Amino acid sequence: MNQPKIVILGAGYGGLTTVAKLQKKLGVNDAHITLVNKNDYHYESTWLHEAAAGTLHHDRSRVKITDLINSAKVNFVQDTVTAIKPDEKKVELQDGELEYDYLVVGLGFEAATFGIPGLLENAFTIGSINKARLIRQHIEHQFAQYNNEPEAKQERLNLIVGGGGFTGIEFVGELANRIPELCEEYDIDRSKVRLIVVEAMDTIMPGFDPDLIEYAMNSLEARGVEFKLGAFLKEVRADGITVEQNGEKEDIATMTTVWAAGVRANHLVEESSLEDNRGKVEVTPELRAPSHEDVFVVGDCALVWNKEIDRPYPPTAQIAMQEAEVCAHNLVALVKGGELEHFEFINRGTVCSLGEDDAMGSIFGGKKIYGWTASFMKKVIDNRALYKIGGVGLVLKKGKFNIL
Amino acid sequence: MNQPKIVILGAGYGGLTTVAKLQKKLGVNDAHITLVNKNDYHYESTWLHEAAAGTLHHDRSRVKITDLINSAKVNFVQDTVTAIKPDEKKVELQDGELEYDYLVVGLGFEAATFGIPGLLENAFTIGSINKARLIRQHIEHQFAQYNNEPEAKQERLNLIVGGGGFTGIEFVGELANRIPELCEEYDIDRSKVRLIVVEAMDTIMPGFDPDLIEYAMNSLEARGVEFKLGAFLKEVRADGITVEQNGEKEDIATMTTVWAAGVRANHLVEESSLEDNRGKVEVTPELRAPSHEDVFVVGDCALVWNKEIDRPYPPTAQIAMQEAEVCAHNLVALVKGGELEHFEFINRGTVCSLGEDDAMGSIFGGKKIYGWTASFMKKVIDNRALYKIGGVGLVLKKGKFNIL
Incomplete structure (x- = not known):
């Protein structure tokens, strides 16, 4: 028995879609497949902003990994990866190590803090189930x-979201809906609560169509959201932030800063001997590391160039799952023989949620959609991600059907 | 129009039962009745331990005062009492003052801290809706x-209840039921959580029958509760307590100390010129202040002597409501003419809840009851209190019918 050992690191969109495809295409005797993940569950990281806002329970956005894998074909190891050693063809884990013939790196993102003082210590990030429910x-x-303090502390009711990009805006949309519920629960006037988005660019959702941006801002402002654009976060403290806008500094008292402005690839990629570009691996067309052709990289750890605009594609669930399909195909080709495929990103559009029943985005070659239509499409996209990972069963179990 | 002015301070069990009875017995032209309360709602203070544990929503244990009073007969003033001036026949409020011909003081309890260092600053007390939902x-x-900290902090999972009396035990019973839910919600092993009762006496529930005490301890220990008896709380810090037991001191790391060991009457009683005994007014048989016969005192601010055992009756909702009946009768007699009544406490028994579906206590002349029977009786008692204050309508709205 000389089966090749395939090790997949990470059960996010990239890693888990790879496993789902491999276990369909490979027989029990074709390869020895091992999936490594820190938790015993996969979570929909694109849904975490809802768990963080408290509008969707976190259990709705996670699934036990053993419910998704075919344990006759895939060995699941719950452990934390501590180092990738591509020259030795092995991976170090907290409680052991694994050798591989083929490796898939799908270790996802972590927050990028850009050296802003106090950010790491005092701001929250929406990066895991643990962090989301803590927020x-x-x-x-x-x-x-x-209402328990003799002197009312406004910093308790000032909520800051750092970043008006995709994650920041989706989170603010949920939070804007959650605040009236919290106000009722704790007998607080809604007018006392401030929800402020701090964005360094002159616009939210840079790169989106101006009509869509205007729609999003109107929708959020109608629910009391304030925008500080062209505003730089200079410091985050336990009880406040400093913002610089038009050359003027302003202190805002707050106990809650949620940083949603920057992500980077898992630091293990940069620390490995895989050649990196901006902390990611700029993969070959087959999605392999240029320096190590037995290593595939998918999702937020992979850098794929968008030649049309001469910039890298942004890290999304959509591209991670498309990469995983090609990665799995190529692994099967290597194990059983066949042609390797090249990866081409197909843009199926992007929809940004603005809360339970509102959204905006573009689909199918740029058609703009808003409001209920967009919200419906967003749920279709969310359910599609479940389908890719766990089939119809998972869609029925965790899917979003509150579409009316 | 020379109607006597009746002012009732506090919409707790005592004050509100007085109002409920007065508005039945007095016509619109008989008296000018004013009820003063800090909040615009009455709350069932004997249910607050459930709100604090998170096993019953606090909205279930409160009612809008305007839903309970007949506004043609009773004027409701939402304000905080700052001083009682019986010699001037007036009451000072935060935003004004009120003159009276007859006053009813039903201002309830506040926590007694016995000078334990750090208790006031670092311990929680279950004294209001605001405090209960904060706990x-x-x-x-x-x-x-x-699960968000690199070094697990056991002090987050050590929960201390100061006091093994009625409130402490009822709270622990609810919390013991709540902990498995919290463990599931946050992926924490139940075995890591400690729930410790610190009681200075050698027994919990002093004065109760030993069989009942044993039953309660067994029920709670089976759910993981630890008891430190004969143990004195020497200090409460933000991150721990010091306990002295058998002459030996022990530090326990905890972020959560809930103090349920002592109550005293509202401090306004002691600060007034009403004669006080242990901070309360030792009332006449008609429930009047000995020094001021136009002032009635009911509930936790009144001291009534139990001659059988030569000790004061403990402050309970049961005695407060019985006092209110006599107080209201006597006010009606003073306004419309008639005999004044003397107060006699009728012990209808006491049932101590041990959580949703367990309880223990004694009823009808000392018959001991346990488990489901006692739990059922407890709900009957809770519903009876609602009935006294708001009639059948309130029982149907907020009552406890989860009796199976």
Whole structure:
């Protein structure tokens, strides 16, 4: 028995879609497949902003990995990766190590703090189930404390979202819907609560169509969201932030800063001997590391160039899952023989949620959609991601059908 | 129009039962009745331990005062009492003052801290809706933080209840039921959580029958509750407590100390010129202040002597409501003419809840009851209190019918 050993690191969109495809295409005797993940569950990272806002329970956005894999074909190891050693063809884990013939790196993102003082210590990031439910509880705790203090502390009701990009805007949309519920729960006037987006660019959602941006801002402002554009976060403290806008500095008292402005690839990629570009691996057309052709990289750790605009594609679930399909195909070709494919990104459009029943985006070659239509499409996209990972069963179990 | 002015301070069990009875017995032209309360709602203070544990939503234990009073007969003033001036026949409020011909003081309890260092600053007390929901959120926040810290902090999962009396035991019973839910919500092993009752006496529930005490301890220990008896709380810090037991001191790391060991009457009583005994007014048989016969005192601010055992009756909702009936009768007699009644406490028994579906206590002349029977009786008692204050309508709206 000389089966090649395939090791997949990470059960996010990239890693898990790869596994789902491999276990369909490979027989029990074709390869020895191992999936490594820190938690015993996969989570829909694009849904975490809802868990963080408290509008969707986090259990709705996670699935036990053993419910998704075919344990006759895939060995699941719950452990934390501590180092990738491509020259030795092995991976170090907290509690052991693994050798491989083929490696798939799908270790996802972590927050990029751009050296802003105090950000790492005092801001929250929406990066995991643990962090998302902590944000939910932290915010609720501020509301619970507010009426218990002899001097009302406005910093408890000032909520700052750092970054008006995709994650920041989706989170603000949910939070804007959650705030009236919190106000009712803790007997607080809605007018006392401030929800402020701080964005360094002159616009939210840079790169989106101006009509869509205007729609999003109107929708959020109607629910009380304030925007500080062209505003740089200079410092984050436990009880406030400093913002610089038009050359003037302003302090805003707050106990809650959620940083949604920057992500980078998992630091293990940069620390490995895989050639990196901006902390990611700029992959070959077959999605392999240029320096190590037995290593595939998918998702947020992979850098793929968009030649049309001469910039890298942004890290999204959509591209991660498309990469995983090609990665799995190529692994099967290497194991059983066949042609290797080249990756080409097919843009199926992007929809940005603005809360439970509102959204905006573009689909099929640039058609703009808004409001209920966009919100419906967003749920279709979310359910499609579930389908790719766990089939119809998972869609029925965790899917979003609150479409009316 | 020379109607006597009746002012009732506090919409707790005592004050509100007085109002409910007065508005039945007096016509619109008989008296000018004013009820003063800090909040625009009455709350069932004997249910607050459930809101604090998170097992019953606080909205279930409160009612809007305007839904309970007949506004043609009773004028409701939402304000905070700052001083009682019986010699001037007036009451000072935060935003004004009121003159009276007859006053009813029903201002309830506040926590007694016995000078324990750090208790006031660092311990929670279950004294209001605001405080109860803060405790609920504080505990949940500890669980939410636990898995987000590189070094696990046991103090987040150590929960201390100061006092093994009625309130302490009822709270622990609810919390013991809540903990498995919190463990599931935040992916924490139940075995890591400690729930510790610190009681200075050698027994919990002093004065209760030993069989009942044993039953309660067994029920709670089976759900993981630890008891430190004969143990004195020497200090409360933000991150721990010091306990002295058998002459030995022990530090326990904790972020959560809930103090349920002592109550005293509202401090306004002691600060007034009403004669006080242990901070309360030792009332005449008609429930009047000995020094001022136009002032009635009901509930936790009144001291009534139990001659059988030569000790004061403990402050309970049961005695407060019985006092209110006599107080209202006597006010009606003073306004319309008639005999004044003397107060006699009728012990209808006491049932201590041990959580949703368990309880223990004694009823009808000392018959001991346990488990489901006692739990059922407890709900009957809770519903009876609602009935006294708001009639059948309130029982149907907020009552406890989860009796199976």
